[in-house]
Amino acid sequence: MKGYIYITGTGADPGLHDNLDDPLFGDPPTLGACMTNLRDFVDPGDYLFVVSGKAASAAQYVIGGMRVAEKIDALAAYGRFPQNRLRVDENGVIRGNIIVDEYGNQHPLDHHDPDTFERRVKNFIVGDEAEALQTQREIELGREQTLRKLSEVFDRQGNRPIDIMGRQRKLDEQQVHGLLDWLRGIKAAATAE
DSSP states (O other): OOEEEEEOOTTOOHHHHOOOOSSBOSSSOEEOSSOHHHHHHOOTTOEEEEEOOOBTTBOOOEEEEEEEEEEEOHHHHHHHOGGGBOEEOTTSOEEOSBOBOTTSSBOTTOOSOGGGHHHHTSOEEEEEEEEEOOSHHHHHHHHHHHHHHHHHHHTOOOSSHHHHHOSEEEEOHHHHHHHHHHHHHHHHHHHHO
16 A cells, blocks of 8 residues: 655635635545546555645645545446536635536546547546545644654645645655544644634
8 A cells, every 4th residue: 555645736626715626525525637647546445645735825734635546437437426517616716626518528627638538538537445534623723734844744844734744745645644633633632622
C-alpha cells in the first residue's frame, strides 16, 4: 500500500469558496478528472490526499483523503454516479467531476484542451474509507495544524505546503496512517467541543 498527497489548483478552497469539484468527498468519494498522473499510478488499496489550493486570505489545509476502491472509465462513472455529472448550479458555478456526456464524448462544460481528453477519462477513482474536514470547526483546526503535520510527516520545515512537499508527494504506509489518524483526531476534537 502506498499513497500520494497533492495540492489542488490555486484558489480551490472548499472552506472559503465551496469550489472543489475534484475530488468529491461524497458517498462514495471520487476523483474523476484531475491528477491523471496519480490516477494512473494508484492501485486499489492505495490512498490519495488533497491539500487546498493557495488562497490569499487563508492558510492551506489538508482537505481529506480516501482509499482507492476501484478504477473505472468516465463513461461507467456517468452511469453509476449521476450526482457527479457536470452541471451548472443555481449560482452559475460548474459542478461535478464526470467530464463525459451520455455518449462518452467530452462534455460541453469541460473546458480543458480536447487533446488531453482521452487521457483524462481513464482511471476514474471510486474511493472508500474517506476522511475529510467538512465542518467549519474541522476546517479551522485543519488550517491551524496542517503545516505542523506536513512538517512532521516529511521531516521538513516550510512556510507553505509546497515548501514541504512540492506539488505532490508519495507517501509510505506509515505516513498514510499518520495522516488518517490526524484527520480522525481533528474530526473527533471538533465534535467534542
